[in-house]
Amino acid sequence: MNDQTTSPAGDDLPGFDSLGLGEAVRRAIDEMGFVDPTPVQLAVFKPACTGADLIVQARTGTGKTAAFGLPLVDRLVDPAGGPQVLILAPTRELALQSSREIGRLGARKGIRTAAVYGGAPMERQVKELEGGAQIVSGTPGRVLDHLKRGTLDGDRLRVLILDEADEMLSMGFAKELNAIVALLPAKRQTMLFSATIDDAVERMGKRVLREPQRVSLSSDAVGAKTITHQYYLTTSGVGRGRQLIRILETEDPESAIIFCNTRAATQQLASELKAAGFDADWLNGDLPQSDRERVLQKTRQGELRYLVATDVAARGIDISHLTHVINFEFPENIESYIHRTGRTGRAGRTGTAISLVTPQALGSLYYLRLTYKIFPIERSLPTEGELQTRLETDRIELLSEAFPEEPAALDRAVARRLLTHPEAERLLGGLLASFFGTKPDVDETAAAARRERRPPPSAAAPEDDTPAAREVARTLPAARPPAPPAAPAPVREAVAHAGEEHDDDERGDDVVVEGDEPDSEDDRTLDLGEDDLGSEHENENDVYLYVNLGRRDGIRPGQLIRLLATECDVDKTEVGRIRIRDRHSFVGVPRERADEIVEQLAGKESHDKELVVELARAQR
Numbered sequence: 001m002n003d004q005t006t007s008p009a010g011d012d013l014p015g016f017d018s019l020g021l022g023e024a025v026r027r028a029i030d031e032m033g034f035v036d037p038t039p040v041q042l043a044v045f046k047p048a049c050t051g052a053d054l055i056v057q058a059r060t061g062t063g064k065t066a067a068f069g070l071p072l073v074d075r076l077v078d079p080a081g082g083p084q085v086l087i088l089a090p091t092r093e094l095a096l097q098s099s100r101e102i103g104r105l106g107a108r109k110g111i112r113t114a115a116v117y118g119g120a121p122m123e124r125q126v127k128e129l130e131g132g133a134q135i136v137s138g139t140p141g142r143v144l145d146h147l148k149r150g151t152l153d154g155d156r157l158r159v160l161i162l163d164e165a166d167e168m169l170s171m172g173f174a175k176e177l178n179a180i181v182a183l184l185p186a187k188r189q190t191m192l193f194s195a196t197i198d199d200a201v202e203r204m205g206k207r208v209l210r211e212p213q214r215v216s217l218s219s220d221a222v223g224a225k226t227i228t229h230q231y232y233l234t235t236s237g238v239g240r241g242r243q244l245i246r247i248l249e250t251e252d253p254e255s256a257i258i259f260c261n262t263r264a265a266t267q268q269l270a271s272e273l274k275a276a277g278f279d280a281d282w283l284n285g286d287l288p289q290s291d292r293e294r295v296l297q298k299t300r301q302g303e304l305r306y307l308v309a310t311d312v313a314a315r316g317i318d319i320s321h322l323t324h325v326i327n328f329e330f331p332e333n334i335e336s337y338i339h340r341t342g343r344t345g346r347a348g349r350t351g352t353a354i355s356l357v358t359p360q361a362l363g364s365l366y367y368l369r370l371t372y373k374i375f376p377i378e379r380s381l382p383t384e385g386e387l388q389t390r391l392e393t394d395r396i397e398l399l400s401e402a403f404p405e406e407p408a409a410l411d412r413a414v415a416r417r418l419l420t421h422p423e424a425e426r427l428l429g430g431l432l433a434s435f436f437g438t439k440p441d442v443d444e445t446a447a448a449a450r451r452e453r454r455p456p457p458s459a460a461a462p463e464d465d466t467p468a469a470r471e472v473a474r475t476l477p478a479a480r481p482p483a484p485p486a487a488p489a490p491v492r493e494a495v496a497h498a499g500e501e502h503d504d505d506e507r508g509d510d511v512v513v514e515g516d517e518p519d520s521e522d523d524r525t526l527d528l529g530e531d532d533l534g535s536e537h538e539n540e541n542d543v544y545l546y547v548n549l550g551r552r553d554g555i556r557p558g559q560l561i562r563l564l565a566t567e568c569d570v571d572k573t574e575v576g577r578i579r580i581r582d583r584h585s586f587v588g589v590p591r592e593r594a595d596e597i598v599e600q601l602a603g604k605e606s607h608d609k610e611l612v613v614e615l616a617r618a619q620r
Contacts, residue, residue, distance in 0.1 A: 019045050024108035025074045032104055038063035041070060043215045044191075049075045053212040054191040055205050059342055062217065064193050065101045068161050073106035076159055076189070077134050083152060087137040087161040088180070090168040091312060092117035092289070093296065098163060099137040111135065116152075118142045119289035126151045140168065140176035147183045154183040160208070165194040166201050167339060174204075181208050195342065196335050227345035229376035231355040231365065240356060241272040243381060244328055247354065248278065248306075249447075250382040250390055255299075255455035256324035258308045259340050261332060269328060270308040277451045280306040302455045311336055321455050327355040334368050394446035395436065401449075402435075404558030542576040542588040545597065548612040550583040555607060560587055568593075568600045586616050 015036050016029055037045075040058040047054060048071035058064055068087075077084055087102075089095040092115075099115035106113070114128035116138035122145075129136065129151055136143070136152060146152035160181070162168070168177065190209050194201050197216075205212060234243045244258075260266045263284040270282035281304055283295050298304040302321065311331070325344045331337050337355075344351025355376060357365055369375050407415070418424060436442045549555040557578045564570040564587070576588020589597055594615060601613040 014042060018042075019070070019074075021070070021074050022109070025070065025105060028073075028105050028108050034066070038067070040064055040215070040217050041067045043217065044068065045071055047213050047215070048189075048191060051076075051189050053189060053209040054215055055197070055209065055212045056191065056193045056215040056217075057195070057197050058193070058215075058217040059195050059338065064163070065098050066105065068163075068191055068193065069098070069102040069105050072135060072159065073102060073109060073111050077106070077111055079110040079134065081134060081156075082132060083129065083134060083136050083156055085135040085159040085161065086143065086152075086154075086157045086180075086184070087135065087163055088140055088143060088168065088177070089137065089163045090139070090171050090173065092119065092139055093292075094163065095137045095139055099135075102135055102137070106135075113137060116142045116146055119292075140173045140180060144176050144180055147180065154180075155185060157184055158188055160184060160188055160190045162190070162192040162194075162204075162208075164339075165192050165204060166196045166198060166335060167194075169200045169204065170333065170335065174200075177204070178207075195338050198335070226349060227341055227351045227353050229341070229353045229355075229374055230379050231357045231376040232379055232381055234356045234358060234381070236358045236360065240328070240358075241269060244269075244326070244356060245273070245276050245278075246382045246387070247326075247356075248273075250386050251324070251352075251354070252390070252450065253324035253326075253352070254305075255302075255322050256306050256326050257322065257340075257343055258306055258326040258328050259331070260308060260310060261329040263310055265329065266308045266310055270306075273306060273308070277448050278306055279304060279452050279454065280308055283307055283309040283312070285310065285312050305452075305454055311340070322351070323455075324352045324354060327353070330355055330357050330361040330364055332364070334364060334371060337368055337374075338372065391443055391447070394443065394450055395432075397450065398442075398446050399435070401556075404556060405561075541591050543591045543594050544576075544579075544586045544588055544616040545594060546612075546614050546616045547585045547587060548583070548609070549607055550581050550585055552583055553607040553609070555580060555585060559606075560585060563601075563606060564589070564597065567604055568597045570597065 016026065016034070019037065019042075021029070040056065040062045044054065044056060044067040048068065056064070056067070058067075072085055087095070087098050089098060095117050096115045099113040103111075103113040105111075112131070112133045113135045114125065114131075114133035114137070116125045116129070116136060118139060118141055125142075125146070129146070136157075138146075143152070147154050162177075190212075192201070192205055192209060192212070232243070232247060234240050258269065258280075260269060263286050266282040266284045270280045273280035281295050281298070283292060287295070295304065295307065299307050308328075322344045325341050327337070327340060331340060341351075341353040344353065353376070355365075365376070418427060421427060547560065549560070557580065560578055561572050561575050564575060565572060570589065570593065574590055574593070576590075577586075578588070579586040598613050598615070601611050604611045
């Protein structure tokens with residue numbers, strides 16, 4: 001075995017142009033938004049293109065899929081041939097991820113991929129294989145089934161990729177791997193990728209590779225440098241769920257996977273988080289495949305903030321926005337810590353790994369430090385003072401949501417004087433008391449809005465991975481983060497009153513938030529009477545557009561203004577009066593731009609619904 005180690009490092013790395021990629025693959029990279037190759041992609045490309053066998057050690061999240069995908073689609077696969085490459089992965093999610101990403105890389109060259117895995121109809125997979133897919137990505141059990149049935153011809157496969165080899169062995173796939181290798185040609189190229197290289201992986205390398213070259217980018221520190229590792233000493237038993245909730249309250253992760261060691265624990269913890277008002281769901285091996293894909297899709301699209309899962313989810317979940325990984329139960333296998341925490345801090349992003357460590361798990365924590373040189377920082381469970389700080393922060397967030405627009409110059413001047421007033425705290429406290437009212441549920445409303453906040457969607461490949469679907473996907477605009485949550489009723493009422501009372505505010509008196517009078521989705525008539533909106537402020541060149549977003553959708557004036565600015569390039573000074581009703585709104589826009597705006601907003605989506613925008617009826 002060739003023990004040569006390649007470990008490119010440093011900030012001044014070559015770009016994709018240094019790889020000499022063909023035009024079709026280079027364009028695909030640009031369309032996928034890749035800017036520069038990662039170190040593992042640079043290190044693997046040339047030796048892989050020469051046909052060398054490789055053992056690649058690199059931590060999770062460093063771009064390993066593209067590391068073997070680029071040489072495959074650029075040099076090693078013949079678009080005119082049938083199945084030529086077999087990629088084996090430990091989970092169906094990772095098999096799907098590899099299939100989708102490599103399919104996008106090779107789409108312009110006519111290279112097709114097929115994902116085969118258990119729990120999905122065999123007939124559909126057979127059709128994909130018969131349809132001419134050159135690259136097959138799958139789990140060991142289902143791949144072995146296809147090889148034995150003859151629906152996948154092993155004699156034609158020239159390249160074998162073992163992705164996350166350490167995980168496949170730890171999950172008990174050694175028997176299937178040996179059976180698969182026995183059905184493949186002896187003369188082939190084999191590349192083995194793994195986050196950790198233990199004795200079992202070394203033994204497999206000796207069996208299935210021929211004089212492999214080693215590419216090691218994480219032998220000294222398999223943990224991502226961009227991840228902050230922390231731990232809390234917690235108790236055992238039922239109280240740990242409440243301790244996690246205290247941590248979530250103060251840490252307030254944007255998005256997280258919360259790992260448990262058992263299937264029962266995932267369901268129990270997810271139920272406890274939901275009962276506390278958190279947006280959470282569970283994923284484990286008991287969940288049917290269709291439900292697993294539904295939960296994962298919700299996570300990728302930013303529709304689920306907290307995913308409670310077993311280690312089955314430690315592979316194949318490629319979520320660009322995942323900010324935290326939380327070990328509710330410290331993993332029994334230390335290697336699992338590497339795989340779990342590798343779900344965050346991906347591709348140079350920062351991330352946080354938090355572990356709840358019981359006294360019984362302190363030995364495992366010590367072993368993690370000793371073996372992988374990862375030294376989590378100990379933190380104390382949140383105090384009452386920290387929880388009080390969170391409550392105060394939630395109230396400030398309500399204020400921020402309630403007043404999205406710039407105040408008038410006079411109001412700013414008064415605010416500055418107020419901050420220097422000797423009785424500033426008393427006066428500000430009185431204003432805040434008037435704003436929040438005496439309702440006892442204000443803090444719970446504010447906390448609920450924070451707990452239900454959703455993360456931005458992940459830039460993931462579409463579920464339909466046919467060449468036609470990929471071509472359509474390229475024409476779609478990039479996904480936008482969802483709008484912030486709507487302010488609660490007391491805040492919305494304050495906005496309405498603020499608009500009525502500040503005549504000098506450059507936007508305040510242009511906003512009318514109506515009461516709860518009945519209206520219908522088809523009520524697109526705006527009655528502008530003499531006393532309606534105040535004609536002294538109305539631009540006679542404006543017309544009103546009906547928009548099917550109202551108070552029930554959580555729409556706010558600032559969001560309507562931003563919608564017009566983003567989609568139609570309308571400056572905020574061009575937007576006239578805004579009238580928000582229960583189920584729809586009316587927005588004043590320049591008469592000469594009305595038709596253009598209606599056309600540009602047609603078919604767009606906002607607040608989880610397709611927009612309906614048209615000229616309001618019965619205008620003066």
